[in-house]
Amino acid sequence: MTMQEDTGAYLEVQNLVKYFGNDRAVDDISFAVPKGAFLTLLGPSGCGKTTTLMSVAGLHAIDGGRIRVGDVVYTSPSEGLFLPPEKRDIGMVFQSYAIWPHMTVAKNVAYPLEIRKVNQSEIDDRVAEVLALVGLTAEADKLATNLSGGQQQRASLARAIVSKPRLLLFDEPLSNLDLKLREQMRVELKRIQNEVGITSIYVTHDQSEALVMSDEIIVMSKGKIEQRGGPVEIYSRPVNEYVSNFIGVANLLKAKVRDSDGSGQGVVEVSQDGQTMTVPCQIGPGIGAGDDAVLSVRPENVHAVREGNGNDDVEGEVTHAIFLGNYVDCRVKWGDFEWKVIAHPRTRLKAGEKVFLQFDPEHTLAVQP
Amino acid sequence: MTTETYSSNAVERSRLNNRLRAMVTQENLITLVVALIVAGAVIVPLVVLFVSSFKVLDPAGWDTTWGFGNYVTMFTDRIIPKAFVNTLIISSGSTILATFLGVSLAWINARTNCPGRSYLEPYNLIPFFLSPFVGAIAWHNLGEPQTGLLNNLAREVFGIEGAIINVDNIWGVIWVTGIFFAPLVYLFVVGSLRRMDPSLEDSARTTGAGLFRTTMTVTLPLVMPGILSGAIIVFVTSAGEFGVPFKLSAPYGWETLTTQIFSKAVGDDANHHMGAAMSMALGIITVFLIWVQQRYIAPRSFTTVTGKGFRPNVLDLGPWRWVAFGYNIFFIMVAVVLPIVCLIIVSLHPVWTGKIVLADITTINYVKTLMWWHPEAISAATNGIGNSLILAFGGASISMVLALVISYMIHRTKGFGVRMLDFLSMVPIGFPGIVLAMGVLVTYIQTPIYATLWILMLAYITRFFPYGQRNISSIMLAISEELDQSSRMAGASWFTTLRRITIPLLKPGLFAGWILLFIIFLRELSISIILFTTGTETLSVGVYYLTNFENEPLTSALSMAQTVMLLIAIYAFRRLAGREALTA
Numbered sequence: 001m002t003m004q005e006d007t008g009a010y011l012e013v014q015n016l017v018k019y020f021g022n023d024r025a026v027d028d029i030s031f032a033v034p035k036g037a038f039l040t041l042l043g044p045s046g047c048g049k050t051t052t053l054m055s056v057a058g059l060h061a062i063d064g065g066r067i068r069v070g071d072v073v074y075t076s077p078s079e080g081l082f083l084p085p086e087k088r089d090i091g092m093v094f095q096s097y098a099i100w101p102h103m104t105v106a107k108n109v110a111y112p113l114e115i116r117k118v119n120q121s122e123i124d125d126r127v128a129e130v131l132a133l134v135g136l137t138a139e140a141d142k143l144a145t146n147l148s149g150g151q152q153q154r155a156s157l158a159r160a161i162v163s164k165p166r167l168l169l170f171d172e173p174l175s176n177l178d179l180k181l182r183e184q185m186r187v188e189l190k191r192i193q194n195e196v197g198i199t200s201i202y203v204t205h206d207q208s209e210a211l212v213m214s215d216e217i218i219v220m221s222k223g224k225i226e227q228r229g230g231p232v233e234i235y236s237r238p239v240n241e242y243v244s245n246f247i248g249v250a251n252l253l254k255a256k257v258r259d260s261d262g263s264g265q266g267v268v269e270v271s272q273d274g275q276t277m278t279v280p281c282q283i284g285p286g287i288g289a290g291d292d293a294v295l296s297v298r299p300e301n302v303h304a305v306r307e308g309n310g311n312d313d314v315e316g317e318v319t320h321a322i323f324l325g326n327y328v329d330c331r332v333k334w335g336d337f338e339w340k341v342i343a344h345p346r347t348r349l350k351a352g353e354k355v356f357l358q359f360d361p362e363h364t365l366a367v368q369p
Numbered sequence: 370m371t372t373e374t375y376s377s378n379a380v381e382r383s384r385l386n387n388r389l390r391a392m393v394t395q396e397n398l399i400t401l402v403v404a405l406i407v408a409g410a411v412i413v414p415l416v417v418l419f420v421s422s423f424k425v426l427d428p429a430g431w432d433t434t435w436g437f438g439n440y441v442t443m444f445t446d447r448i449i450p451k452a453f454v455n456t457l458i459i460s461s462g463s464t465i466l467a468t469f470l471g472v473s474l475a476w477i478n479a480r481t482n483c484p485g486r487s488y489l490e491p492y493n494l495i496p497f498f499l500s501p502f503v504g505a506i507a508w509h510n511l512g513e514p515q516t517g518l519l520n521n522l523a524r525e526v527f528g529i530e531g532a533i534i535n536v537d538n539i540w541g542v543i544w545v546t547g548i549f550f551a552p553l554v555y556l557f558v559v560g561s562l563r564r565m566d567p568s569l570e571d572s573a574r575t576t577g578a579g580l581f582r583t584t585m586t587v588t589l590p591l592v593m594p595g596i597l598s599g600a601i602i603v604f605v606t607s608a609g610e611f612g613v614p615f616k617l618s619a620p621y622g623w624e625t626l627t628t629q630i631f632s633k634a635v636g637d638d639a640n641h642h643m644g645a646a647m648s649m650a651l652g653i654i655t656v657f658l659i660w661v662q663q664r665y666i667a668p669r670s671f672t673t674v675t676g677k678g679f680r681p682n683v684l685d686l687g688p689w690r691w692v693a694f695g696y697n698i699f700f701i702m703v704a705v706v707l708p709i710v711c712l713i714i715v716s717l718h719p720v721w722t723g724k725i726v727l728a729d730i731t732t733i734n735y736v737k738t739l740m741w742w743h744p745e746a747i748s749a750a751t752n753g754i755g756n757s758l759i760l761a762f763g764g765a766s767i768s769m770v771l772a773l774v775i776s777y778m779i780h781r782t783k784g785f786g787v788r789m790l791d792f793l794s795m796v797p798i799g800f801p802g803i804v805l806a807m808g809v810l811v812t813y814i815q816t817p818i819y820a821t822l823w824i825l826m827l828a829y830i831t832r833f834f835p836y837g838q839r840n841i842s843s844i845m846l847a848i849s850e851e852l853d854q855s856s857r858m859a860g861a862s863w864f865t866t867l868r869r870i871t872i873p874l875l876k877p878g879l880f881a882g883w884i885l886l887f888i889i890f891l892r893e894l895s896i897s898i899i900l901f902t903t904g905t906e907t908l909s910v911g912v913y914y915l916t917n918f919e920n921e922p923l924t925s926a927l928s929m930a931q932t933v934m935l936l937i938a939i940y941a942f943r944r945l946a947g948r949e950a951l952t953a
Contacts, residue, residue: 059854085857092858098851102873111869112859159859169858 010035010070010199011056011167017064018051025051027223028065033201033216038193040202040210043220044246049203052220053169056201057092058085069166086115091160091198092169095176097152099144105155106131106140112163130158133192150181157189161196168193168200174209186212207247211235219243239284240368244296251302251339255279255295255366260288268366270295273335277314281364293366299340301363304332304349308356315356321349332357400778404790407775410831411793414808415652415800421811422646430640439646449647452624456608456651459542459618459625463607466547468600471554472589474697479562480570480588482683483693489701491943496704497552498939500892502612502909503928505545507708509616510715510921512536516723518711525724541617542625546610548704550603557599561592570684580684594666601662605655609801611895612909616916626651627803627895634810634899641811648807656799663795709932716925734926738915747919750927752904753911756822757891760907764829765837765886769879771830772837777871780845781853794835805832806899820902828896833889840882841875848874877945884942888935908934 009032018026026048033039041049054060056067058074066076075082091112100108106127113123131137134154139147147155153173160168173189174182190213193200204210210217211231219226219234219242227234227243238244241252253270258278260266266283269276279295287293308315316334323345330349332339339357343349425438443449477483478490496504511519514532523533536544569591573583589596611627619628626647633644686693715721717730736743741751779791797805809828818824852874856866872879894909901910908931915924 057854057858059857084862085854086860086862088858089860090858092855094849094851094855096849096851098849098855100852100856100870100874111856111861115860115865156855159855163860 009033010037011201012068013052013056013065014067015065016052016055016062016067018048018055018060019063020051024223026055026062029220029223029225030065031218031225031228033199035199036197037215038190038200038202038213040204040214040217041220042204042207042210042217042246043226044205046222047220048223049205049220050171051223053171053201053203056167057090057169058083058088072166088167089163089165090167090169091163091165093153093156093160093171093173095172097149097156097173097176099147099152099155099159101143101145104141104143105136105147108144108155109158109162112159116163126162127158130162133161133195134158149177150185153177153185154188157192161192161198164196165198168198170200170202170204172204173202175204175206182209189213211247219246221246236363237282237284237365238296238367239286241294241296244294244365244367249299249340251295251297251299251337253295253337254369255293257283257287257289257291257293257366262288265361266366268293268295272337275314275335279359279364280361281359281366282361284365284367286368287366292369294369296365296367297359298363299342301360302332302339302341303358303360304330304341304343304347304355305358306353306355309358313356313358315354318349318351318353318355320351399774400782400787400790403771403774403778404787404793407771407790407793410827411796414805414812414831415796417812418645418648418652418804418808421642422649424642424645426640426642433642439643440650442643443646443650448624449626449629452626452629453650455539455614455618455623456626458539459546459614460604460607462540462543463546463550464600464604466543467550467603467607468554468596470548470551470700471599471603472558472596474551474700475555475559475562476584476588477693477697479559480565480584480684481686481690481693483686483690483697485694489697492701492705493555493697494552495701495936495939496549497556498888498935498942499549499705499932500612500894500909500912500928500935501546501549501610502616502894502912503712503892503932504549504704504708505542505613505616506912506916506921506924506928507711508536508541508545510721510925511707511711512541513723516721516921518714518723518725521723537617537621539618539623542614542623545613545617546607548700549613550606551700551704553603553606554596554599557595557602558592561595562588565591580686584684597666598662601658601666605658605799605801608651608655609803609895611803611898612913615913627801630803630807631898634807641807641814644807645811648804652800652804655801655804659799709929712925712929712932715922716929718922721921721925734922735930738911738923738927739930747911747915747923749906749914750911750923753906753908753914753927754930756825756905757893757908759822760826760829760893761887761890764826764833764890765883767826768830768834768837768886769841769883771834772841772882773872773875773879775834775838776841776845777867780842781850781871794838797832798835800832801895802828802832802893803895803899806896809896810899820905822905825897825900825905825907828900829890829893832896833886836889837882837886840885841878844875844878880945881942884938884945888938888942891934891938892931 011033013032014030016026016029017024029052041052043049051060055062056074061082062075062077064077067074073081074088109127109130110123113126128137131140134157136151136154136158139151144152144155156173174185177185186209202213214231216228216230217234218228221242227239234243235247238247244250244252253272255268255270258267258269260283264282267278267280269278281295314334316332316339319331319333319338321328321330326345328343328345328347328349330341330343332341332355334357349355422439423435423437424433425436426433474493478486478493511517512534514520514535517532517534519534520532523529535541565588570583570587573587578586609627611631614623614625615628615631618625630644630647632638633640633647714725716734718726719729719731719733737745737747738750739754740746775790775794778787806828809824813819813824818827853866853871856870861869892909893907894913897907897910898913901907906914912924912927912931915927
């Protein structure tokens with residue numbers, strides 16, 4: 001295999017364009033991934049994330065751009081380059097697991113090594129080693145069809161990593177599992193990826209999966225990249241309404257930027273059904289004083305208190321409050337808008353109460369609409 | 370300046386070359402070549418047939434002029450308009466009978482507690498695999514007024530004067546065609562009935578609807594797309610059926626389009642251009658109906674059933690279950706048992722007079738039709754067996770390879786010509802064998818392949834490879850494309866993936882499709898009858914020859930031989946393909 005000590009871009013996707021008929025499924029996107037990193041492409045169905053993955057895999061021919069891994073150019077239509085999928089040295093885990101039903105688990109896992117003409121004793125060693133890593137040693141000689149969903153998933157992962165490929169690709173691998181197994185497999189997958197250290201791209205529409213597993217997340221919509229960053233950044237500093245809405249839960253209100261100091265601090269004004277409030281907050285990139293914006297506040301960052309401090313407090317009425325043990329899920333009506341508020345159980349908020357809402361400027365954001 | 374232009378041109382050119390090279394992949398090349406071959410095989414005969422139908426033969430039979438004369442003749446001729454009407458009557462009647470039988474039997478087997486259902490089902494399907502032509506021969510010997518076995522039994526046992534039945538007429542054609550094509554409807558309906566969510570029926574019952582009412586207002590409407598599909602297929606197949614009207618109605622004054630096309634293809638009355646025009650007329654009707662079925666009816670048939678794999682509760686018929694049982698037994702008797710028993714009896718007599726004469730029993734008919742080394746062997750029969758085996762083995766094998774390649778192209782590649790390939794592999798299904806054979810005849814009559822087995826092989830494959838293709842396609846659709854893709858990702862080339870993953874997964878379907886085609890080719894009549902010459906007779910042509918120029922016992926002997934070969938193949942088919950293979 002090529003040894004690439006470069007810590008910069010290992011996988012580089014430049015200006016990728018892919019059409020389906022007249023639709024631009026992927027619309028001129030670029031990103032780079034350092035060696036060994038775990039990148040997640042996150043977005044709703046139809047956002048182009050799977051198309052991007054298939055383009056890296058070589059299962060789609062792309063219409064424009066360039067994909068490179070290490071010093072190997074996978075595809076570049078303008079240069080007339082297209083490396084067929086089998087020449088790309090990639091391990092891939094599919095949504096349906098794609099475990100071949102006419103082979104045993106060990107045979108499935110041995111297949112990539114047989115294709116690479118590895119000698120039999122080494123195949124046996126590698127297969128045993130990888131099966132142990134995924135915890136399927138006991139199932140080696142079972143037919144693939146006799147495995148449970150979670151076991152098929154592990155077998156599929158074993159097959160993908162057995163040949164120590166340049167890249168690992170995951171196409172929504174956990175979406176067919178039930179919730180409990182899914183949560184368990186998230187951690188397991190991440191552990192194995194860490195252990196083998198193969199650069200990975202993971203496609204999912206499940207935001208919590210993305211947050212748990214990724215070093216970096218790319219949020220996509222309509223074939224374009226909306227935001228790229230680490231899980232914490234994506235969650236706490238979304239750059240626009242779309243990302244705030246897609247990741248987690250947020251209170252989103254139309255706002256106008258009144259003041260911006262240019263270094264990210266400012267004040268916005270929000271009008272709702274005749275009421276107006278001005279909120280000091282973080283101003284996201286791409287907006288300045290006078291611009292339309294969207295105020296985005298996570299429910300856990302809205303504080304509902306009985307005693308206001310007099311000046312700029314927002315007064316609302318609790319419409320319902322559901323006690324959930326470790327927190328109280330509240331709705332507070334302010335004009336036409338219902339705030340989602342997560343309150344501490346000790347506050348004992350009840351439906352019908354008047355409360356004041358307070359915002360912490362550190363965790364209150366104005367973002368692009 | 371000049372050097373710059375030159376070099377940028379060179380870059381441009383090398384990019385173009387690279388692009389071309391990227392497009393010339395294994396996949397694209399093979400798709401293109403296969404599409405061209407299939408286009409040649411499917412489209413050329415139909416175009417030549419179309420063109421030929423506008424050539425009008427002069428009365429002396431020497432020269433032709435261009436014009437619509439043949440189409441005018443279809444309306445002014447003494448016989449052809451009647452043949453048209455007869456074809457419509459026979460197809461409509463057969464469709465009604467086959468649909469009634471097929472739906473009722475499917476319902477009994479899938480939705481009720483009729484005793485012995487699982488044992489009856491295979492027998493219900495047997496007529497689907499046997500030759501309707503042989504069925505007509507058997508029923509002729511059962512229901513001919515003077516020499517019919519049933520009529521003679523009625524006279525001897527019950528002392529009835531005259532005849533109780535007469536099948537040598539248009540009603541006999543409807544009867545035989547109807548019972549032989551009932552399994553077609555059965556197959557279209559039984560799968561959906563079996564997979565139907567029983568709570569749909571249960572909820573009707575809870576509203577107070579009785580068994581009959583539930584069946585008529587809930588069960589049958591839910592499978593209506595399947596019923597309609599089956600009915601259309603039966604109508605089209607009946608319209609293209611040659612053997613049954615040739616045996617039962619044409620000799621007694623009821624010509625049909627197919628018997629008329631046949632008379633224009635060979636014999637004293639031959640006029641290929643007139644035959645081409647009539648084939649066009651028949652082809653247009655069948656293509657239209659198949660188009661309606663494929664476009665509007667087939668796509669709806671999956672929306673009414675749930676995909677769950679549960680075994681639905683069946684309806685308790687109470688004492689009526691024995692009526693259902695008797696009805697099913699009656700069908701198997703008239704469609705399978707009586708015809709075969711009759712063939713055996715007749716084939717063991719030197720001459721057939723309608724009476725069983727134990728003292729006369731002989732095997733001479735089998736000697737003459739099967740033992741090619743025997744001095745009295747009839748070459749049309751013995752040639753037929755050899756030729757049909759060659760055609761069935763060779764044709765089924767070539768068809769399945771072609772079908773595999775085409776299915777793969779359609780479902781797994783994005784090469785050029787894939788859509789054309791998909792369309793082309795639908796076209797032959799719309800044309801009755803006799804129509805396509807007429808096209809092949811006028812296309813190749815002046816080439817060296819005419820009068821060889823190759824022309825038969827070509828026509829067989831062109832007409833029937835779509836069945837193999839659909840067999841494979843349905844499995845290929847059920848197998849996730851990711852199974853192939855993951856092999857590519859594991860480093861295997863396209864061809865290695867095909868060899869190690871795709872084909873092993875398709876193996877059961879490939880075998881089932883092969884045997885299905887083997888069966889179809891072994892009994893094929895309406896293509897063979899147009900394209901055979903002395904020396905290239907097939908099994909069914911041998912039967913035709915014997916029934917036309919020899920006697921009923923010899924005919925029955927060869928029919929029996931064919932039936933036994935088919936029954937063996939059916940047994941193999943069931944072993945390999947299993948119960949659900951056909952209903953999928």
